Amino acid sequence: MASTNTLSLPLRLTQAQGLLPGIMLCSVIAITATFVSEHYGGPQFLYALLIGIAFHFLADSPKCQAGIELSAKKLVRFGVALLGARIVASDVSDLGLMGVAALIGAVALTIGFGLLMARLLGLPPMLGLLSGGGTGICGISATLAISATLPSNRENERYTLLTAIGIAIFSTAAMVLYPLLVKKLGLSTAEAGLFLGGSIHDVAQVVGAGLILSPKVGDAATLAKMFRVAMLMPVVVILALTFHAKHKSVSASGSRNPVIPLFLLAFAALATLNSLGLLPALMVETSSTLSRWCLVISISALGVKTSLEKLAELGWKPILLMSSEAVFIASYMLLMVYLNRLVNA
Numbered sequence: 001m002a003s004t005n006t007l008s009l010p011l012r013l014t015q016a017q018g019l020l021p022g023i024m025l026c027s028v029i030a031i032t033a034t035f036v037s038e039h040y041g042g043p044q045f046l047y048a049l050l051i052g053i054a055f056h057f058l059a060d061s062p063k064c065q066a067g068i069e070l071s072a073k074k075l076v077r078f079g080v081a082l083l084g085a086r087i088v089a090s091d092v093s094d095l096g097l098m099g100v101a102a103l104i105g106a107v108a109l110t111i112g113f114g115l116l117m118a119r120l121l122g123l124p125p126m127l128g129l130l131s132g133g134g135t136g137i138c139g140i141s142a143t144l145a146i147s148a149t150l151p152s153n154r155e156n157e158r159y160t161l162l163t164a165i166g167i168a169i170f171s172t173a174a175m176v177l178y179p180l181l182v183k184k185l186g187l188s189t190a191e192a193g194l195f196l197g198g199s200i201h202d203v204a205q206v207v208g209a210g211l212i213l214s215p216k217v218g219d220a221a222t223l224a225k226m227f228r229v230a231m232l233m234p235v236v237v238i239l240a241l242t243f244h245a246k247h248k249s250v251s252a253s254g255s256r257n258p259v260i261p262l263f264l265l266a267f268a269a270l271a272t273l274n275s276l277g278l279l280p281a282l283m284v285e286t287s288s289t290l291s292r293w294c295l296v297i298s299i300s301a302l303g304v305k306t307s308l309e310k311l312a313e314l315g316w317k318p319i320l321l322m323s324s325e326a327v328f329i330a331s332y333m334l335l336m337v338y339l340n341r342l343v344n345a
Helices: 002-040 044-054 065-073 075-086 089-120 125-136 140-149 154-185 189-199 203-213 215-230 232-246 262-275 281-305 308-312 317-344
Strands: none
Touching: 002 044, 002 065, 002 281, 044 154, 044 281, 065 075, 065 281, 075 140, 075 215, 075 232, 075 262, 075 281, 089 125, 089 189, 089 215, 089 317, 125 140, 125 154, 125 317, 140 154, 140 232, 140 281, 154 189, 154 203, 154 281, 154 317, 189 203, 189 215, 189 317, 203 215, 215 232, 232 262
């Protein structure tokens, strides 16, 4: 037994060394994207994607390939699991019944709209699911989480990257344009928060859009957005169960894939602990930061793996799909804001 352990240790070290170059490549891209975002403005995820695409020539390098694959497929699960530490169930009461109903409807209807539009445009349903989920829930984080439940193949990776690029662009545009719309329509602080938090894709852009108007709008928008983030758990569980039922796959060793992935169980456990007040503030902040870094490194890896030529083959239809989803959820949330105004009048 001792000799077996002695032999396995060098083997594990060799495997770790084989992963290191690819992981380091994706990490350096993530650090660069973060530096550019913090010092010159702009979306961190979009920079990571674009810089990653520039290094596509290393995707098939024997030295980097294993680490890139691990960063793209495994690290994202760890990052999504840590998102659970940001969820606090008590925040739901602050939104009110109408607010909660509106946000649940936004998530469900946008996913359904994405699937419908994909079908009408003749696009793969997986692209409609990824883009609808990313637009409806929490942007690129949701896209990566949903992608983690899908069958692992080149096509789904390409759809994931395309969705991430589109969401980064439309979310940034919304951060600039929607505050102007809020001022034009004369929405109150609560109404502006519900609209911004319910319609903008990524958390960072929601916060940015809210703070453009005022700190109070920023707080209200963040609260609405975090409820949408909380919706990630039930949506991804449903998808995991659906794909498990369709693809009851058995690995070569004969062990079955778990019905609910472990990263979702970790997400639920952290959300529960934080809702009960059992997680210290430092741990919540650390988990949130670490989660963000994991997701940025993963999106960098996806960028490295995908070529612009393959993205161009998809044509103009995905752009129409994602722009229509952005318009749909914004229109829906405005409708909910005015309905809530009528109810409370």
